Amino acid sequence: MALSRLENLYRHVILDHSSHPRNFGELEQATGMIELNxxxxxxxxxxxxxLKDDRIEDVKFSGHGCSISTASGSMMTEQIKGKTIEEAKQMIEEFLLLVQGKLETDESHxxxxxxxxxxxxxxxxxKCATxxxxxxxxxxLNNE
Known part of the structure; x- marks a missing residue:
């Protein structure tokens, strides 16, 4: 039963980020922009x-997608804001391993x-999550 409660919590977090995405919109002062589908x-x-001084000063995302895609964008922007480029790259690598089942969540940041x-x-x-x-x-990579 504990696993069921945990799964419900996970669903709630995903639905919250999907329904109320954080950092949704466009940056007027963006130093870089990319569109992927x-x-x-x-x-x-x-x-x-x-970007400013090798740090992610601000980040926003826009577009449209499924709940997993939107939630992932919301979660990502919350986590990378204020991080250095190197820290963000490490988080990308960690996330990609996580969604492939190659990293335990207790090892994650x-x-x-x-x-x-x-x-x-x-x-x-x-693909939706990533x-x-x-x-x-x-x-x-484009900003290197």
Whole structure:
């Protein structure tokens, strides 16, 4: 029964981020922007980043997608704001391992995004969960 309560909590966190996404919108002063889509399901994300002195000063995302995609974008933006580029890259790597089932959540530093580790059981949903993180990865590579 405890596992059922934990699963319900995870669902609640995902639904909260999906229904009330944090950092949703566009940045007027963005130093970088990228748009990615998931052609399998039609999810689209635009990620806007403001970098200053090797640190993510601000971040927002916009677009449309399923609840997993939207929740993941919301969770990601909350976690990376204020982080250095190197810290953000480590978080991307950690998240990608997590959703592939290759990292235990007790080893993670991803905050609410840890609940998305459950998508590893649903391979078709992995692309939904990773879309915003892949956008961040590409955007940071473009700014090197």
């Amino acid at each position: 998931n052609p399998t399901c039609g999810d689209v994300i635009q990620l806007h980043l403001q 991803l905050g609410d995004a840890e609940v998305l580790g459950g998508v590893s059981k649903f391979p078709a949903r992995i 879309l915003s993180w892949k956008a961040l990865e590409q955007l940071l």
